[in-house]
Amino acid sequence: xYTQGLDEAPGPDVDESFDPASLLPDxxxxxxxxxxxxxxxxxxxxxxxxxPAEYRRTLIRxxxxxxxxxxxxxxxxxxxxxxxxxxxRKAVLxxxxxxxxxxxxxxxxxxxxxxVSREELVDQLVSGEVKYSSIFNYPTLTWADMGAVGWLVDGxxxxxxxxxxxxxxxxxxxxxxxxxxxxxxHQRQGYELMLxxxxxxxxxxxxxxxxxxxxxxxxxxxxxxxxxxxVHSAKTMRWKIKRFSNDELRQKxxxxxxxxxxxxxxxxxxxxxxxxDETGHYDIGPIDWxxxxxxxxxxxxxxRQRLATRRAxxxxxxxxxxxAEAHSRKQxxxxxxxxxxxxxxxxxxxxxxGQVA
Amino acid sequence: xxxxxxxxxxxxxxDYLLRLGDTTLVLSHRxxxxxxxxxxxxxxxALANVALDLLGQAxxxxxxxxxxxxxxxxxxxxxxxxxxxxxRNLLLVEQPNGDFAHTMLRQFLFDxxxxxxxxxxxxxxxxxxxxxxxxxxxESAYHVGHSGEWVIRLGDGTTESARRTRDAVADLWExxxxxxxxxxxDEAIAASGVAPLASELEPAWRxxxxxxxxxxxxxxxxxxxxxxGGKQGRHTEHLGHVLAEMQxxxxxxxxxxx
Amino acid sequence: MTPGWPLWEVFxxxxxxxxxxxxxxxxxxxxxxxxxxxxxxxxxxxEGTSIWVVPSAAITASDPADKDALFDPAGDKxxxxxxxxxxxxxxxxx
Numbered sequence: 001x002y003t004q005g006l007d008e009a010p011g012p013d014v015d016e017s018f019d020p021a022s023l024l025p026d027x028x029x030x031x032x033x034x035x036x037x038x039x040x041x042x043x044x045x046x047x048x049x050x051x052p053a054e055y056r057r058t059l060i061r062x063x064x065x066x067x068x069x070x071x072x073x074x075x076x077x078x079x080x081x082x083x084x085x086x087x088x089r090k091a092v093l094x095x096x097x098x099x100x101x102x103x104x105x106x107x108x109x110x111x112x113x114x115x116v117s118r119e120e121l122v123d124q125l126v127s128g129e130v131k132y133s134s135i136f137n138y139p140t141l142t143w144a145d146m147g148a149v150g151w152l153v154d155g156x157x158x159x160x161x162x163x164x165x166x167x168x169x170x171x172x173x174x175x176x177x178x179x180x181x182x183x184x185x186h187q188r189q190g191y192e193l194m195l196x197x198x199x200x201x202x203x204x205x206x207x208x209x210x211x212x213x214x215x216x217x218x219x220x221x222x223x224x225x226x227x228x229x230x231v232h233s234a235k236t237m238r239w240k241i242k243r244f245s246n247d248e249l250r251q252k253x254x255x256x257x258x259x260x261x262x263x264x265x266x267x268x269x270x271x272x273x274x275x276x277d278e279t280g281h282y283d284i285g286p287i288d289w290x291x292x293x294x295x296x297x298x299x300x301x302x303x304r305q306r307l308a309t310r311r312a313x314x315x316x317x318x319x320x321x322x323x324a325e326a327h328s329r330k331q332x333x334x335x336x337x338x339x340x341x342x343x344x345x346x347x348x349x350x351x352x353x354g355q356v357a
Numbered sequence: 358x359x360x361x362x363x364x365x366x367x368x369x370x371x372d373y374l375l376r377l378g379d380t381t382l383v384l385s386h387r388x389x390x391x392x393x394x395x396x397x398x399x400x401x402x403a404l405a406n407v408a409l410d411l412l413g414q415a416x417x418x419x420x421x422x423x424x425x426x427x428x429x430x431x432x433x434x435x436x437x438x439x440x441x442x443x444x445r446n447l448l449l450v451e452q453p454n455g456d457f458a459h460t461m462l463r464q465f466l467f468d469x470x471x472x473x474x475x476x477x478x479x480x481x482x483x484x485x486x487x488x489x490x491x492x493x494x495x496e497s498a499y500h501v502g503h504s505g506e507w508v509i510r511l512g513d514g515t516t517e518s519a520r521r522t523r524d525a526v527a528d529l530w531e532x533x534x535x536x537x538x539x540x541x542x543d544e545a546i547a548a549s550g551v552a553p554l555a556s557e558l559e560p561a562w563r564x565x566x567x568x569x570x571x572x573x574x575x576x577x578x579x580x581x582x583x584x585x586g587g588k589q590g591r592h593t594e595h596l597g598h599v600l601a602e603m604q605x606x607x608x609x610x611x612x613x614x615x
Numbered sequence: 616m617t618p619g620w621p622l623w624e625v626f627x628x629x630x631x632x633x634x635x636x637x638x639x640x641x642x643x644x645x646x647x648x649x650x651x652x653x654x655x656x657x658x659x660x661x662e663g664t665s666i667w668v669v670p671s672a673a674i675t676a677s678d679p680a681d682k683d684a685l686f687d688p689a690g691d692k693x694x695x696x697x698x699x700x701x702x703x704x705x706x707x708x709x
Contacts, residue, residue, distance in 0.1 A: 071398070078393040082386065085606035085615040086433045087416045090389070091409055097392050098405035102656055105398045109640040112622065118642055143606055143615075175639070182660075201613050309393065317396025319521070320457045323514025325619030328644040330513065397620075399641055399652040406655050503651055510644075 039240050044170040047113040055239055059169055060114050062241060067107035068125045068132040072306050074100045076140045077149060085143060092189050093146065099182045106178055110171040126311045134292060135222050137300035144197055144204075144211035150190015152212075152219040152257065158183055159253050160223075163243035191260065198264040205265075212261065213269045220284065221292045223250035254282045369545040370483065371426045372445060373552060375435070376542075376588050378418030379446035382436060383596070384467060385411035386603060390454055403503060407464070410496040414489060421485045437607040441596045448587035449532035451596045458521040461507040463529055468501035469565045470536045473558040482550035505569045512573025519574065526575055534583025536562070542588075623649040624674060625657055626667040635667050643668075 031050050038045065045051055074097050081097065084090035108118050124130045135153055140146065161183065164176040197208040227233040227245040236242040244252075258275075261268050272285030294300065388408035395401040419432035430438075449467060454460045475497050478490035511518040537559040539547075547554040570577050586592065606615070620642045626635035638657045643649035649668040658664045 074393045074401075081389050081392055082602050083605055085437070085613075087382075087412060087419075087436055089615055091412050091416075094389055094392065094405050094409055094412070098402055098409075098659075101398050101401040101405070102659075105402070105641070105656060106639055108398070109622075112640070118622075178639070196614060201610065203610055204613055313394045313396075316394070317457070319515065319517050320396035320511070321620065323518030324510045324644045324648070326518075327510040327514045328619065331645070397642070399643065399656060402659075403651065403655045406659070499654075506647060506651070 036238070039168050039238075042166075042240075043168075044173065045168050046170045054235075055241075056114055058236060058239070059172065059241060060111055060116050062236075063107055063111040063114075063172055063175075064116070064121050064124070065131055065133075067104045067111060067121065068130060069136065070100045070104035070107060071125070072132045072136045072310060073153075074104075075306055075309055076136055076138070076302075077146060079140045080143060080146050083143070084146075089146075089193070096150070096186055096189065099186065102182070103179050106175040107172075110169075110175040113171045122314065126307075126314050128307050131296065133222060134295040134300065135218050136306060137295050137302045138215070138218050139301050141214070142207050142211060144194070144207040145215065147190050147193035147197060147208065148211035148215040150186055150188075151194055151260070152190075152215050153222070154183060154186040154190060155257060156219050156222045156249075156253050158187060159249045166240075166243060168240035194264055194266075198266060208264065209266050212266050216269050217288065217291075218295075220250060220254070220287060221289075221295075223247075223253065225289060225292070251281055254284055258282050366545065366549060367425055367427075369542045369549075370551060371422050372542045373546045374418050374422035374425065374486070375445040376447070378415050378422055378432075378435070379444045380450050380467075381411045381418065382415035383444070383446045383599060384450035384464075385409075385415060386599060387450065387452075387454055388460070388464075391460065396457055407500050407503070410493075410500065414493050414496070417485070417489050421483075421489075433607075437604045441592050441600055442590045444592065444596060444600070445588055445590060446592075446596075447532070447535055448584050448593055449529065449535065451587070451593060451599060452529060452532065453595055455525065455528070456521055457507075458511050458518065459525040459528065461504050461511060462522060462525040465501065465504035465508045465569065466529060466533055466536075466566070468497055468504050469562050469569075470558060471497040472501045472565075473561045474553070474555075477553040477558070481552060486551065501565070505565075508569055508575075509573045512570070512575045522573065522575060526578065530578045530580065531582060531584050535585050535587060538583070538585055538588075540588070620644055622671040623653070623668045624671050625649075625653040626669070627653075627657055628665040630664065635665065640671065641668070 032052055035045075035050060035052060035055075045055075077093060077100075078097050081090065081093050084093050108121055111121060112118060125132070135156075140149065158180070161176055161180050165173055165180055167173045167176065194208055194211075197204040224246045226247050233242065233245065237245070258268060258273065270285045272283070274283055275281075276283045295303070298304075385408045388404050388411070391404045392401065395404055415436075416432050419435045423430040423432060423435055447467075449463060452459075452463060454463075472494070475490045475494035478486055479494055481487040481490060508522065512522040513519070537556045539555050543552075543555055546552045567577060584593075607613070622640050623643055623646075624640050625638050627638050628635045641649060641652040641656055643652050646668060650666060653666050653668050654664075658666065
């Protein structure tokens with residue numbers, strides 16, 4: 001979902017019958033076995049615990065992608081803050097986007113417990129070398145998009161995030177608990193916005209339908225390709241980094257969301273959508289995976305724009321960050337040179353170095 | 358609560374409330390323009406907090422203005438359907454964000470004024486205003502700490518940050534006079550005990566500014582000419598653009614509920 | 616964030632709480648900034664809080680890991696974050 005890019009990373013097929021521990025030296029093999037036993041017993045893995053190198057790497061990538069998604073996700077909704085049509089909507093939207101910054105921050109913090117710095121992660125994002133959720137590469141074109149994004153995108157995110165509260169890695173699970181608590185208002189405000197529009201003027205109703213038409217399929221694609229097509233799913237499931245399959249989460253999302261669309265009096269843009277009495281679930285039409293992979297690859301409506309905006313913010317902030325550091329250093333020097341033992345004159349101001357953070 | 362409100366008194370109160378409400382609204386809007394562009398994630402959250410606090414002040418101020426005015430206009434009606442010449446905000450807050458130094462200096466100059474104003478408004482004879490002030494005084498105490506710290510860090514940071522902060526002082530100082538200028542509305546408001554005369558706030562404001570500027574290595578300008586007119590509805594070229602963006606939807610789709 | 620922006624651990628005691636609880640981390644250049652950042656990030660939904668900020672590097676944590684594990688990191692100094700026992704909210708007087 002927020003970690004779609006993981007699945008397309010090249011790697012060996014995972015043979016379930018094969019026990020990797022059998023290849024390792026004796027002590028490492030038993031450590032791996034004990035590690036897996038802890039996972040199976042729903043134990044939490046903490047930063048100082050032994051963990052396989054690949055578990056650490058996978059987690060860093062997953063948590064970082066999630067964090068990057070939150071930060072990039074501020075842009076499509078940030079796009080409408082200055083045009084929010086009432087003071088209440090203005091406040092709610094600012095608060096929502098602010099929460100997203102906070103989520104990014106909690107998640108970068110969780111990633112940092114695994115031995116990577118915020119600076120490295122930020123550099124990776126700005127350089128374009130890492131992925132973030134494809135959904136944020138779509139544009140927000142009308143005010144109704146604020147409703148659709150909150151309802152569908154946050155709705156899909158919640159499907160993914162609640163199980164992650166029980167992820168095996170402690171700091172990630174705890175960050176997710178915090179995120180989920182804050183997320184509860186995000187989806188509700190989006191749906192309430194859609195409700196207001198659907199009960200409004202014909203133009204507002206049309207706006208709401210248009211937004212649903214544009215955001216439905218990208219939201220469905222957020223869950224990523226079927227796990228049968230994914231090379232990494234088995235391992236991430238075994239390590240309880242991933243708790244449910246992409247298809248399971250997608251199905252759950254559809255089942256919950258279609259009735260919500262019906263309540264709004266809106267039509268889901270899927271002519272093949274129908275309730276299956278036998279399975280008790282909704283069947284959906286074919287997903288355009290070409291579009292998904294194109295967007296993940298970089299060929300989506302807003303990919304270049306999102307990255308350019310993030311890069312500009314980061315670069316424009318470099319002198320600010322450098323100034324804060326310089327001032328802090330000067331303060332320390334002043335404190336030291338004003339101590340009783342010091343007799344030399346106060347340190348002269350250091351020359352500007354124009355550091356880039 | 359005002360004992361007896363003559364039409365003149367009521368109009369002065371409306372004007373005063375609009376001045377304060379419009380000021381907090383426009384400043385909140387300016388800060389919200391930083392979302393997604395702040396220098397750090399932590400600062401994204403900090404700026405949004407200040408924007409939300411200011412919006413939380415603007416809404417009840419405008420609501421109270423609409424109530425006193427008695428023409429059926431609520432806070433949204435006042436915020437979204439008045440043109441620039443009917444806006445009464447201080448010119449300082451409609452100035453563009455510029456770089457982070459400009460934004461933080463503008464914020465500090467305003468916060469230093471707001472913190473004095475709100476503490477005096479806590480004893481306003483208008484109960485609603487006093488209630489708003491009770492909450493706002495805590496918020497602005499926090500804001501002035503945040504903005505003051507940044508002015509110091511930037512003024513006393515690197516050569517580049519110092520230059521940008523000096524530029525900000527040069528650009529914004531001429532808007533500070535309006536904070537303390539008084540007209541007939543201010544005098545009527547002060548006479549009825551609703552608010553202090555703005556000029557009374559200047560000494561405390563100046564003390565705070567002097568102290569922070571000293572730590573920031575900044576010179577307080579001696580230039581005397583000051584911009585004015587915002588409180589009377591005569592604005593700089595910037596407000597029109599702010600409102601064009603802010604008010605677009607209600608004006609494009611009149612009569613809609615959002 | 617460059618080395619001049621170290622990581623700080625944040626502990627918050629809510630109005631009704633009896634102890635400071637670890638809530639996460641922030642980056643900041645000094646303690647003053649760390650405190651305001653922590654207040655902005657971690658107390659947006661509660662009032663009457665007390666906040667402690669501590670440089671991450673200053674924290675030494677006991678090792679909660681499985682004692683039998685052979686590959687425990689040398690020494691007891693954590694890399695970045697402390698690991699604290701998660702006490703459920705409804706356990707009293709702890």
